Amino acid sequence: MVASRPLYDVAVVGAGPAGSRTARELARRGLRVALVEEHRQVGLPSHCSGLISPRTWKLGETGDDSLLCNRLRGAYLHVQGDSSVELGGTPVRALAIDRVRWDQALAEQAHRAGAEAVQARCVGVERTPQGMLLRLQRNGHETTLAARLVVGADGAHSRVARSLGLPPPPQRVLALGVEAEVSLPRDDYVHVFVARGHTGELLESDEASPVWVSIEEVPYHEMWEDDKYWLPAVLRGEKVYGRFFFDRWKLKKGEVYLLKDAGQLLLNLRQLPA
Numbered sequence: 001m002v003a004s005r006p007l008y009d010v011a012v013v014g015a016g017p018a019g020s021r022t023a024r025e026l027a028r029r030g031l032r033v034a035l036v037e038e039h040r041q042v043g044l045p046s047h048c049s050g051l052i053s054p055r056t057w058k059l060g061e062t063g064d065d066s067l068l069c070n071r072l073r074g075a076y077l078h079v080q081g082d083s084s085v086e087l088g089g090t091p092v093r094a095l096a097i098d099r100v101r102w103d104q105a106l107a108e109q110a111h112r113a114g115a116e117a118v119q120a121r122c123v124g125v126e127r128t129p130q131g132m133l134l135r136l137q138r139n140g141h142e143t144t145l146a147a148r149l150v151v152g153a154d155g156a157h158s159r160v161a162r163s164l165g166l167p168p169p170p171q172r173v174l175a176l177g178v179e180a181e182v183s184l185p186r187d188d189y190v191h192v193f194v195a196r197g198h199t200g201e202l203l204e205s206d207e208a209s210p211v212w213v214s215i216e217e218v219p220y221h222e223m224w225e226d227d228k229y230w231l232p233a234v235l236r237g238e239k240v241y242g243r244f245f246f247d248r249w250k251l252k253k254g255e256v257y258l259l260k261d262a263g264q265l266l267l268n269l270r271q272l273p274a
Contacts, residue, residue, distance in 0.1 A: 008034045011134055011147035012115070013122045013160050015042045019153030020106035021059065027113035034145060035110050036136065038121035043103035047155075050099030051190070057095050062105045070096040074189045088189060118145065124248070125150055125163040165245040225251040233258060 012023040015037035023035040039045075050069070057068075072095065074088015111117055120136035120143070127133075131148040152160030156169055184191075202210040213219065215235050220228040226244040233240050233256070244254030 007145070008032045008116075008147040010034070010149045010151060011036060011118075011132065011145055012151040012153055013125075013134070014153035014155065015107045015110075015117075016047075016103060016153060016155070017056075017060070017106055019151065020103070020110045022151055022153060023110040023115040024106070024113045027110060027115040033110075033115040034118050034147065035107065035115045036118045036120060036122055036134070036145070037107070038119075040119060041104075042107040043100035046100050046103075048099050050097045050102070052095055052097060054092060054095060057097070060102065060106055061109065062102065064105060067098050067102050067105065068095060069098060070188065072096060072188055072190055074186075076189055076191045078191060078193045080194075086189075094190075120145075122154065122159055125152075125160050126247075127164070162244075163246060165243060167241070167243055170241075226254055229254065230256045 009031040010023075010026050011034045012019045012026075013036045015023075015035050019035065019037075020042075023033050027033045051072075071092045073090060073092055074086065077085045077087060079085070107117075118136070120138040122134055123137050123142075124135040125132055126135075128146070130146060132146070132150040134145040134147065134150065136143050136145055150160060152158045152164075152166075154160055158166075160166075161168070202212065204210065218231065218235075220231075223231075225246075226242070229244075230240050230242045238258055240256055240258055242254060242256035245252050
């Protein structure tokens with residue numbers, strides 16, 4: 001693939017709050033910015049409940065109080081059984097917002113500042129002598145976009161990070177979101193439930209079509225090529241750290257380390273040839 005001359009200084013992948021704000025600030029400083037978003041409408045589908053800190057609200061600079069749904073001052077922490085602990089006080093500690101409209105407002109700020117909207121799905125990034133070359137898909141067609149730098153604001157399962165061989169986040173917090181109408185003693189408090197198990201229905205996503213299988217029958221041949229090198233250790237209850245490098249979706253090299261509880265590198269499980 002021949003790299004074209006960079007048309008943009010920066011390509012920001014993902015028009016969520018982080019991506020839109022980054023694109024906004026870069027465009028304000030006179031840089032040529034492309035804001036790449038795979039969905040036709042920013043903010044949909046929503047991937048967040050819309051609970052943010054007052055500081056995050058201030059950084060958004062929307063100035064639109066109609067986006068605020070509630071000002072929260074505390075929480076009821078529910079543990080096992082019927083017991084709960086009340087935490088909080090008078091200061092506003094969090095804000096509940098209309099997350100879809102907030103995302104759209106931030107993206108509009110970026111566009112008004114000069115960032116160009118690019119509606120396409122980023123399927124890969126590669127380094128070139130001129131900078132970065134993004135491979136994009138839209139309506140079944142593939143194209144490229146050249147930029148000097150790329151910002152991967154495309155979530156915890158970032159394709160940008162994976163394409164460039166960058167490590168995943170060191171920690172991930174998994175939570176269950178539920179929408180319901182309930183009667184509460186205070187409407188400025190939230191309820192937090194702590195659980196150690198769950199049941200539910202698996203849903204298809206852009207990354208996978210999930211099915212239940214036994215640990216002995218995990219279909220590694222249908223999964224990302226690197227999964228077979230680290231997932232068995234995780235299923236045994238181990239903690240791992242790994243890095244893998246792909247070229248056009250083909251695994252070229254990588255390494256996985258087994259971690260102690262403190263995060264110390266303990267054992268090199270597998271290192272692939274370059």
